[in-house]
Every structure is written in C-alpha cells, then in structure tokens.
Amino acid sequence: MSLADLTSLPGVTATPDAATHGFVFNHTMIRVRDLDVSLDFYTRVLGFTPVYKHVYAEAAFTIVYLVLVADQSVIPDDDAARKQWALSQPGVLELTHNHGTEKEPDFAYHNGNSEPRGFGHLCVSVPDVNAACARFEALGVTFQKRLSDGRMRHIAFIRDPDQYWIEILQPTPLAG
Amino acid sequence: MSLADLTSLPGVTATPDAATHGFVFNHTMIRVRDLDVSLDFYTRVLGFTPVYKHVYAEAAFTIVYLVLVADQSVIPDDDAARKQWALSQPGVLELTHNHGTEKEPDFAYHNGNSEPRGFGHLCVSVPDVNAACARFEALGVTFQKRLSDGRMRHIAFIRDPDQYWIEILQPTPLAG
Numbered sequence: 001m002s003l004a005d006l007t008s009l010p011g012v013t014a015t016p017d018a019a020t021h022g023f024v025f026n027h028t029m030i031r032v033r034d035l036d037v038s039l040d041f042y043t044r045v046l047g048f049t050p051v052y053k054h055v056y057a058e059a060a061f062t063i064v065y066l067v068l069v070a071d072q073s074v075i076p077d078d079d080a081a082r083k084q085w086a087l088s089q090p091g092v093l094e095l096t097h098n099h100g101t102e103k104e105p106d107f108a109y110h111n112g113n114s115e116p117r118g119f120g121h122l123c124v125s126v127p128d129v130n131a132a133c134a135r136f137e138a139l140g141v142t143f144q145k146r147l148s149d150g151r152m153r154h155i156a157f158i159r160d161p162d163q164y165w166i167e168i169l170q171p172t173p174l175a176g
Numbered sequence: 177m178s179l180a181d182l183t184s185l186p187g188v189t190a191t192p193d194a195a196t197h198g199f200v201f202n203h204t205m206i207r208v209r210d211l212d213v214s215l216d217f218y219t220r221v222l223g224f225t226p227v228y229k230h231v232y233a234e235a236a237f238t239i240v241y242l243v244l245v246a247d248q249s250v251i252p253d254d255d256a257a258r259k260q261w262a263l264s265q266p267g268v269l270e271l272t273h274n275h276g277t278e279k280e281p282d283f284a285y286h287n288g289n290s291e292p293r294g295f296g297h298l299c300v301s302v303p304d305v306n307a308a309c310a311r312f313e314a315l316g317v318t319f320q321k322r323l324s325d326g327r328m329r330h331i332a333f334i335r336d337p338d339q340y341w342i343e344i345l346q347p348t349p350l351a352g
Contacts, residue, residue: 003253006226009240011216015248019311020223022303025244025267028204029296029343040187047196050182064185068201068266072191077179087301087347090244091201091266096296110294112207116286118340119295120205120272125263127198135195164294167205171263 027065027092028122030164031109034102035062037161038095042066045139046124046166048093051075051086060099065092068124093122111163121157123167129156132168203241203268204298206340207285210278211238213337214271218242221315222300222342224269227251227262236275241268244300269298287339297333299343305332308344 007014032038042048048066055062065086069075076082086092101107112119126132133147133156143149144157144165156168183190208214218224224242231238241262245251252258262268277283288295302308309323309332319325320333320341332344 001229002255003227003251003258006229009212009215009226009229011212011214011219012226013216013220016219016223016225019307020244021246023223023244023308024301025224025269025298026301026345027299027343029299031293031296036185036187038187039185040189043187043192044189047192047199048201049192050185050188051179053177053182053185064182068196068199070197075179079178082179084347087345089266092299093201094296094299110286110288110292112286112288112295116292117207118286118338119288120207120270122201123203123205123268123270125200125202131195132199162294167203169202169263171260 024088025090026087027094029063029094029096030122030162031096031098032162033097033104033107033109034161035064035095035097036102038097039064039066041161042093042095045136045141049075051092052083062097062099064095064097066095067092109162109164111159111165113165121165121167123169125169125171127170129154129168129170129174132170136168200264201266202263203270205239205270205272206295206298206338207272207274208338209273209280209283209285210337211240211271211273212278214273215240215242217337218269218271221312221317225251227268228259238273238275240271240273242271243268285338285340287335287341289341297341297343299345301345301347303346305330305344305346305350308346312344 048068050064050066052065076085142159144159147156154174157165224244226240226242228241252261318335320335323332330350333341
C-alpha cells in the first residue's frame with residue numbers, strides 16, 4: 001500500500017497538526033515481578049542498557065528506563081543530561097517493579113495475550129533473525145514461537161521472565 | 177544515579193554482548209477495537225503517520241504500523257523500502273484490529289492497569305507539556321491524570337479510544 005493510500009485511510013489525518021511537532025513516542029512501560037531477573041534478561045539477552053532508575057520509596061515501587069543502542073558512548077554521562085536524553089529518545093523500555101512481588105512465589109503479571117486481552121507484544125528487530133534465534137536457543141531463552149513453528153517462518157516470538165512476548169524479526173528479506 | 181552505578185545494578189550485563197549489535201527496540205503492539213477510531217486518535221491527536229498496513233484475511237485481522245516523525249519526508253516512498261525502514265526504526269506503534277470487534281458495542285480490551293495487571297502505558301514526550309495538555313483539553317481528549325492531579329505535577333496521562341494510558345511529559349525541567 002502506498003504512503004498516499006495509507007494517509008488516506010479512514011480516520012487518518014494525513015498531515016500531522018503542527019502542534020504535534022517534536023512529539024516523540026518515548027517509551028513503553030511494563031510491570032515486572034523481579035527487577036534483577038528482568039534486568040538480566042533485557043541487558044544480557046537483548047543488549048539493553050539501563051539509563052535511569054528512580055525508587056519511589058513511599059509508594060514502594062522502582063522504575064528503570066532502558067535503551068537499546070549500538071554504541072553506549074552516545075549515552076550522556078551527566079545524570080541530568082542523561083535523564084533528559086532518555087526522555088527525548090524513541091524506543092525506551094520502562095520496567096516498573098512493585099516492591100515485594102519478587103518474594104511471592106506465585107505472583108505473576110498478565111501478558112495480555114489470554115483473556116482479558118489488550119497489549120500484545122514488544123518487538124526487537126535484529127540484523128539476522130536466524131543467528132539471533134540460534135543464540136537465544138543457546139542461552140536457554142523460552143520461545144513462544146520458533147521460526148519453524150506455524151506458517152510465518154520469518155518471525156519468532158520469545159518470552160521474557162514475566163512471560164511478555166517479544167517478537168524477533170529482521171527488516172530485510174530472508175535469504176533462501 | 178551515575179551510568180556506572182546503573183550498569184552495576186544486580187543482574188545487569190554492563191557491556192552488551194556483541195551479538196546484540198544492531199538490535200533495535202522496534203515496536204509495541206496493542207489491540208484496538210475500532211481501527212478507524214484509533215487511527216483518528218493517533219494521527220490527529222498525537223501526530224503519528226501510518227507507514228504500513230497488512231490485512232490477514234484468513235485470520236481476520238489487520239495490522240497497521242505508525243511512526244511519530246517530525247518530518248514526513250524521511251519516510252521512504254517505495255513500499256518495500258518503507259517496510260524495511262519501518263522495521264528498522266525504534267518507537268514504532270503497531271495496532272492490531274481483529275475484524276468485527278468494532279461492531280460489538282460492549283467489546284472492550286483490557287488496558288493492563290486493573291487486575292490482572294501487566295502492561296502499564298505508552299509515553300509520548302512533548303516539547304511543552306502545558307501546551308500539549310491544553311491542546312488535548314481543547315480536543316476533548318480523556319485524561320486519566322491531569323497535570324494538576326496528585327503530586328506529580330510535571331506529568332499527565334491521557335487515554336486512547338481503548339482506554340490504554342498514554343503518559344505525557346516533557347524531557348526538560350518545567351519553568352517556574
């Protein structure tokens with residue numbers, strides 16, 4: 001579908017209001033049961049870097065912002081500058097940890113893909129989906145859908161420690 | 177907290193594995209009841225542009241990818257190039273519409289902020305949070321939390337047509 005057709009779809013405002021200039025789709029927030037376990041997954045398995053943390057002691061929760069950058073040298077060193085930078089980037093992941101859930105063995109968050117449904121998944125695009133999935137297998141990552149499952153052989157879904165689904169795909173056509 | 181302290185948090189892999197080089201946190205997917213209504217909201221109110229649409233006729237659902245860019249001229253014209261570009265960007269929003277839900281008056285998705293909880297919100301950062309919220313008021317947007325509500329006077333939350341929460345904040349300190 002051409003861009004002209006897309007911007008002519010029912011409901012679509014073809015040219016954004018000038019008042020939205022500078023708006024950035026900054027982050028997506030998910031709640032996690034055990035912050036340490038989630039930080040391990042997102043940094044070790046997927047390559048994210050934490051860039052901001054704040055503990056709301058009175059309300060008993062902590063938030064961490066993470067970014068996925070090819071080069072950590074783009075992250076400002078100065079704390080105030082880094083926070084401002086983090087809030088100006090697209091594609092930030094916010095983890096919220098309500099204190100104590102990590103100590104409740106049966107505690108679980110809802111990933112949105114069974115009733116009641118809503119949120120579906122995050123997606124990390126990768127240069128080589130076959131290589132990425134082979135590495136996830138080697139790391140013992142849980143798959144929701146392997147490349148070989150079902151009819152869509154070009155995408156996979158893995159699950160994070162809270163069972164949220166993460167789509168894995170490559171932007172370019174697959175060889176062969 | 178310094179970047180060195182952040183990358184020393186329990187669980188954190190300080191230096192991302194080279195195998196994650198080129199990984200991009202590409203998109204977040206949410207299900208929407210009425211695609212036209214959601215496209216109106218995300219393009220007119222927030223300034224997104226749809227860049228890809230695919231109808232899965234047999235499975236009876238449609239997906240649309242939207243981006244929030246300051247300048248639409250960065251979006252490739254060619255369909256294949258645009259799809260590849262969209263899957264390479266951070267901060268893409270994917271809307272999934274299961275056909276027919278728009279005709280069910282009582283149909284509703286779950287926004288994750290009541291039990292069972294999980295996903296929390298999206299966030300759009302804006303150059304001027306006061307101006308943005310005044311415009312949302314003028315447009316009749318539903319607020320979950322106005323700037324004046326509660327103790328956090330620098331952030332607001334609006335609700336999209338499916339009642340998903342969207343945080344609105346500005347990266348820079350607020351004047352006065």
